[in-house]
Amino acid sequence: MTDVTPMTPLDSETEEFALQIADQVESFLIALQAIARENDGGRAISLLLLEISQVLLAGARLGAQQDFVPRDEYQPDV
Numbered sequence: 001m002t003d004v005t006p007m008t009p010l011d012s013e014t015e016e017f018a019l020q021i022a023d024q025v026e027s028f029l030i031a032l033q034a035i036a037r038e039n040d041g042g043r044a045i046s047l048l049l050l051e052i053s054q055v056l057l058a059g060a061r062l063g064a065q066q067d068f069v070p071r072d073e074y075q076p077d078v
Helices: 012-038 041-063
Strands: none
């Protein structure tokens, strides 16, 4: 069993960033529901590609955040 460490409070910049990412995910889910309701296969592919590109943008923003150093060595050198 692993030890659970209490979460440290987030600074306002990180919290704002997290809210922006959450908004993008929520927008994707809303758009996905709307596209599914339309039942228009011709437009659905184009709209899904557009929405997926927005999710990829959110992922790129997450990947560009500052690096972190794990507390413990997660994969020992052999």
